[in-house]
Amino acid sequence: MKDDAPMWAADALQGFAIRLFSAAGMDSAMATTVAELLVEADLLGHDTHGLALAPRYLEELANGSMTTHGAAETLHDTGACVTWDGRRLPGIWLVSQALDLALDRAPTHGCVTVVIRNSHHIGCLAAYLARAAERGCVMILACSDPSQASVAPFGGTQAVFTPNPMAMGFPTGGDPVLIDTSASITTNNMAARLAREGRRYTSPVLLSADGEVSDDPSVLKAGGTLLPAGGLDHGQKGYGWALMVEALTQGLSGFGRADRPSGWGASVFLQILDPAAFGGQPAFVRQTEALAQRCRANTPRPGVDRVRLPGQAGLMRKRLAEQRGLALCPAVMNGLEAWAGKLHVLLPKPLSGT
Numbered sequence: 001m002k003d004d005a006p007m008w009a010a011d012a013l014q015g016f017a018i019r020l021f022s023a024a025g026m027d028s029a030m031a032t033t034v035a036e037l038l039v040e041a042d043l044l045g046h047d048t049h050g051l052a053l054a055p056r057y058l059e060e061l062a063n064g065s066m067t068t069h070g071a072a073e074t075l076h077d078t079g080a081c082v083t084w085d086g087r088r089l090p091g092i093w094l095v096s097q098a099l100d101l102a103l104d105r106a107p108t109h110g111c112v113t114v115v116i117r118n119s120h121h122i123g124c125l126a127a128y129l130a131r132a133a134e135r136g137c138v139m140i141l142a143c144s145d146p147s148q149a150s151v152a153p154f155g156g157t158q159a160v161f162t163p164n165p166m167a168m169g170f171p172t173g174g175d176p177v178l179i180d181t182s183a184s185i186t187t188n189n190m191a192a193r194l195a196r197e198g199r200r201y202t203s204p205v206l207l208s209a210d211g212e213v214s215d216d217p218s219v220l221k222a223g224g225t226l227l228p229a230g231g232l233d234h235g236q237k238g239y240g241w242a243l244m245v246e247a248l249t250q251g252l253s254g255f256g257r258a259d260r261p262s263g264w265g266a267s268v269f270l271q272i273l274d275p276a277a278f279g280g281q282p283a284f285v286r287q288t289e290a291l292a293q294r295c296r297a298n299t300p301r302p303g304v305d306r307v308r309l310p311g312q313a314g315l316m317r318k319r320l321a322e323q324r325g326l327a328l329c330p331a332v333m334n335g336l337e338a339w340a341g342k343l344h345v346l347l348p349k350p351l352s353g354t
Contacts, residue, residue: 006333006350007325014039016348017054020336023343024061025068030093034123037092041124043321044314046180047329048189049124055335056264057090057121058343065263066090066120072097080109083253086119091266095122095141102272103135110277116268117253118261121145126180126314129169133176136281138273142166143266144242144249146256151184152225154239157211159225163187164245169311173289178311183242184226191217191226196331205231245269325351 017035022028034057042050060066065088072084072094082101086094098114105112125141132139142165149159163182170177185205194201195217204213209223213232220226228238249267250256256267275284298307340347 005327005330007327008348008350010039010043010322010326012348013042013051013326013328016336016340016345017051019345020054020058020339020343021061023345024058026061026066026090027069030068030090033096034090034092037096037123037127039326040127040318042326042328043318044124044126044178044311045317046124046126046314047332048187048193049127050332051328051336052189052193052332053121053123055339058339060120060264072116079105080112082112082114084114084116085255086116086265086268088118088120088263088265091116091120091122091143091268094119095128095268095270098268098270099128099131099139099272102270103132103137106135106137106272106274107276111271111273113252113269113271115249115253115270116266117250117255119266119268121264122266122268124180125165125167126169126178126311129167129178129180129311130176132272133169133171133178136171136275136285138168138170138275140166140168140269140271140273142245142248142269144246144256145264145266146250146259147261147263147265148188150188150220150226151228151238151242152207153242154228154230154235157207157209157225161242161246163226164242166241166245170288171285172292173285174292175309175312175315177288177292177309178314180310181229183229183238183245185229185231185238186226188220188226191220193329193331195220 014035017038018031021031021034038050067087067089072086075085076083094116102112102114122143128141129139144164145162148162151161152159163184165182167180201215204215205227206214206219207225207227208214208219228235230237248269253267275281292309295307295309300306
């Protein structure tokens, strides 16, 4: 990012995104939730899953692939276990609704799980985690897309899985731990960004169609795949993780690859655990804070300034951006400007920059 890049107030970007989604026909409550969580992703530094997704969402709205109104259909509900058909509603809104439901029920059931099938894309998993941690709860979130495939099983060359991210957040005595990672080394969105910019990865994280390692994102268009986490040496780890995520998301929801669905979307697993139902909230925080302190106090290896906890850097970025403004990649704002023109939505004014 250039030093003179424009800086934007987070609330101005949220308002702009709300107007865009509303003008495209999305229900106002849904538009607000989607806009807020996309900007939250940018604030945390997950900029491939923030407002960079908005043009793609707007395309899905324009072609009718994303539902704009209504609610999920409840297929099963035991109180602690819930299954929804998302009816291709905005995935970010669906997950937010599922999170609200699970947090409300957690004091009664101790552990509440919601699985969602036929959802649209759910954005950045890390953006949801702090809400649960602020309520003193542990949150586990995973998703897969049964209509897409870009990751081959370990030892293979033909794509079977999506990157299949899984996230977990939990409270400590200070900032929460926010873990967001995937079963592949890189993601489709990052590969697409690098390909558009004519850039390569700094290390080989892909396989060509004939099984040769590559750092060139363009190999994906020629039948290549993303390497599983662990790469050629230990990719069985990412492979196992991908299988786990698909079992939790598609298996438990009862809808997935076996049904050969079409259209960009998601199958979702969301679980909230209330420590009060187990060893107790104070005992949980006592353990997690001790662990966090030991990690932060760990002697860093050469070339590392200090040991950080997952989510720590993102929360620091967010606090700084809330004070000084948020910088977006130029390509992101260019895409948003094009849609603002189509939908007759006024652009927000930057705080600074040219």
